[in-house]
Every structure is written in C-alpha cells, then in structure tokens.
Amino acid sequence: MEATGIGKYSRCGRALLLLLLMVLAACTSSPSSSDKPKTEYVIILVIDGTRMSETWDSVPGLIPNMSTVLKPKGAFLPNFLNDAYTYTNSGHAAITTGVNQPIDNYGDEFPANPSIFQYFLKQSGKPATAAWIVSSKDKLHILANTSRPGWENTFQPSVNAGVNGPGTGYRMDSLTLIEVKRILTTHKPNLMLINFMEPDGFAHAANWPNYLRGISRDDRYAKELWDFLNEDETFRGKTTLFITADHGRHLNGIDGGFVDHGDSCPGCQQIYLLAMGPDFRRGTVETRHTLIDLAPTVARLLHFTMDSLVVVPRVDTTYVTSPADSAQAALGQDSIRLEIVMDTTVLKARVIEELFK
Ligand SMILES: [Zn+2]
Ligand SMILES: [Zn+2]
Numbered sequence: 001m002e003a004t005g006i007g008k009y010s011r012c013g014r015a016l017l018l019l020l021l022m023v024l025a026a027c028t029s030s031p032s033s034s035d036k037p038k039t040e041y042v043i044i045l046v047i048d049g050t051r052m053s054e055t056w057d058s059v060p061g062l063i064p065n066m067s068t069v070l071k072p073k074g075a076f077l078p079n080f081l082n083d084a085y086t087y088t089n090s091g092h093a094a095i096t097t098g099v100n101q102p103i104d105n106y107g108d109e110f111p112a113n114p115s116i117f118q119y120f121l122k123q124s125g126k127p128a129t130a131a132w133i134v135s136s137k138d139k140l141h142i143l144a145n146t147s148r149p150g151w152e153n154t155f156q157p158s159v160n161a162g163v164n165g166p167g168t169g170y171r172m173d174s175l176t177l178i179e180v181k182r183i184l185t186t187h188k189p190n191l192m193l194i195n196f197m198e199p200d201g202f203a204h205a206a207n208w209p210n211y212l213r214g215i216s217r218d219d220r221y222a223k224e225l226w227d228f229l230n231e232d233e234t235f236r237g238k239t240t241l242f243i244t245a246d247h248g249r250h251l252n253g254i255d256g257g258f259v260d261h262g263d264s265c266p267g268c269q270q271i272y273l274l275a276m277g278p279d280f281r282r283g284t285v286e287t288r289h290t291l292i293d294l295a296p297t298v299a300r301l302l303h304f305t306m307d308s309l310v311v312v313p314r315v316d317t318t319y320v321t322s323p324a325d326s327a328q329a330a331l332g333q334d335s336i337r338l339e340i341v342m343d344t345t346v347l348k349a350r351v352i353e354e355l356f357k
Pocket of ligand 2: 249250254261262263264265266267268269
C-alpha cells in the first residue's frame with residue numbers, strides 16, 4: 001500500500017520534474033533579456049573633471065539630484081576608473097573608442113580607432129543625425145573622426161560643440177543642455193555623447209567656488225535631462241543614460257590639488273559610473289571597471305559589433321647621433337628623436353555584464 005503510494009508519487013514527481021526541465025530548457029534556449037535589450041537610445045553624459053571628494057564621496061552634498069533621485073533608479077559603480085590618460089581628449093576617446101590612447105589634448109589629433117558612433121552608423125545604415133556629440137568643449141569635435149585608414153572621414157556623427165563649432169571656445173553647460181534638448185526633440189538620435197565642462201573649466205582657473213557651483217549645476221542638469229527623457233513619448237522606457245566623468249582631479253597636496261589633473265594619482269583616476277535604463281539592474285556594482293568598458297556596453301545595447309583588433313600608439317624612443325658638424329656633435333652629445341609606433345592589439349574593453357538584468 002505504502003509502496004504503491006510511493007510509486008504513484010514517484011511517477012507524479014517524474015512528470016513534474018520533466019515539466020520543470022522543459023520549462024528550464026525553454027528559459028535557457030530563448031534569448032535572455034540581455035541578448036535582446038529594450039534600449040533603443042543611449043546617452044552618455046560626461047561631467048568633465050569632477051573629483052570624488054566633491055561628488056560621490058560626500059553625498060548628498062553638491063549632487064543631491066544624482067545621489068538621491070537618480071541613483072536609486074539605476075546601477076552605481078563606485079569602483080570605476082580612468083586608469084590611463086587622465087585628461088579630457090584621452091578620457092573621452094577612451095569612452096567612444098574603447099581604447100586608451102595618449103592623444104593631443106588641444107583638438108589637433110583624432111583617435112586612432114573608430115568610435116561607437118561610426119560603428120553604429122555603419123552597421124545600422126542610419127543617417128548622421130542618428131548619432132550626436134553635443135559638447136560644451138569645442139575641441140571634442142575630434143571624437144567624430146578617426147585617423148584609422150579605411151575609417152577616416154566615414155560614418156561620422158553630427159557635432160554640436162563649443163560656442164559655434166571647433167575653434168570658437170567653450171560654451172556654458174546651460175546652453176549645451178538647451179542644444180541637447182533641441183537635438184533630441186528634432187532628430188530623436190539613437191546615440192549621443194554630452195560633455196559638460198563647467199567644473200573642469202572653473203577648476204583650471206583656480207576658482208574653487210565656481211568649480212563647486214559647476215558640479216551643483218551639472219547635477220541639476222542631469223536630473224533635468226532624465227526628466228526630459230521620461231516625459232518624451234519616444235525616449236520613455238527605451239533610453240539608457242550613463243553619467244560619468246572623463247577623469248578626476250589631483251588629490252589635495254598633489255601638484256596644485258583640484259586645479260589640475262593628468263597623472264595617475266587616485267584623485268585623477270578614481271571616477272564613477274551611474275547607469276540607468278530598461279535593461280539594467282538597480283543597486284551598487286562593486287566590480288572594478290574602467291572608461292573603456294563603456295564602448296562595448298553601448299555596442300551590446302544598440303546591437304553593433306566592434307573590431308576585435310585595435311591600434312594603440314606607442315612612443316618609441318630612438319637615439320640618433322647628431323651630424324658631425326653640429327655643435328652637439330662637437331660636445332659629444334646625441335640628440336633624441338621620439339617616434340610613434342602603431343601597435344596592433346586585441347580590444348581589452350569588456351562589456352559591463354554586471355549592469356544587465
Ligand atoms: Zn581639465
Ligand atoms: Zn592627479
């Protein structure tokens with residue numbers, strides 16, 4: 001009697017187990033949510049040169065909107081770094097190309113690798129108005145192009161930078177935000193990078209109060225942007241917003257402290273990432289990531305692929321003996337010539353998997 005009961009139960013159990021296995025198989029064989037992102041629009045907001053001590057290390061402080069309103073809506077990475085070249089053009093190029101590269105900081109050199117804008121426009125077949133760089137710093141027009149043969153001058157995104165384009169000077173962030181909203185409304189772009197410059201600009205002028213004011217304003221503008229996206233039919237529920245910095249600033253006591261940046265001190269390297277969107281989980285992600293990881297993460301969201309091989313310029317020092325008749329040769333000295341060599345390497349950037357649901 002009892003044995004029969006067990007037998008019946010077992011058959012029933014086996015049937016249940018089989019059903020469970022079928023359900024599990026169906027779940028695992030169909031693409032997971034991360035394979036089919038809900039995101040159709042990606043915006044990367046870069047708040048230029050903000051140090052942790054004035055932002056995420058003392059919250060709410062100057063960033064009440066980001067730390068108390070936006071942060072609960074997304075994932076926050078406190079262990080996010082620019083662990084390479086901690087100045088504007090390199091930091092931004094790391095974001096857009098997924099490659100760390102020492103690059104001229106005065107707007108005269110393009111990144112050596114194609115950008116997320118170019119990959120996206122090429123593979124989606126969309127017009128240039130589907131990808132934008134909207135920047136307070138005019139020199140960031142360089143992000144729209146690359147020096148890579150075969151990619152140079154192709155599939156370039158639209159640019160709205162500086163007062164009135166390259167060479168016209170920096171624009172206040174409030175005006176950049178107006179342009180951002182206008183472009184979002186008019187063109188509904190799928191991909192946009194925004195640069196806000198006020199904290200960095202005023203810090204370089206050694207203006208502590210205005211550096212702080214810049215942080216506080218950009219915090220407000222970040223919230224304004226998020227609200228704008230959520231009030232718009234097109235963008236609501238389909239937009240991912242990343243908020244980060246291109247680099248920090250020197251720790252107090254190092255090379256003038258907050259005024260400058262550019263080395264590998266923790267103040268310059270330590271930044272943050274706040275990531276909000278329909279495909280992302282909420283909460284803190286402790287894993288260490290760096291700026292270059294944003295590019296493949298955007299690629300995952302917008303369904304494009306990046307080349308697995310990239311080029312990285314390397315400084316090669318070559319010693320050249322001076323000509324016999326030069327003054328240096330008479331003194332027995334050599335002159336030094338710096339040569340830049342392009343190394344081909346594997347793309348090191350990796351998708352920030354921990355963000356995905
Ligand atoms: Zn700077
Ligand atoms: Zn530093």
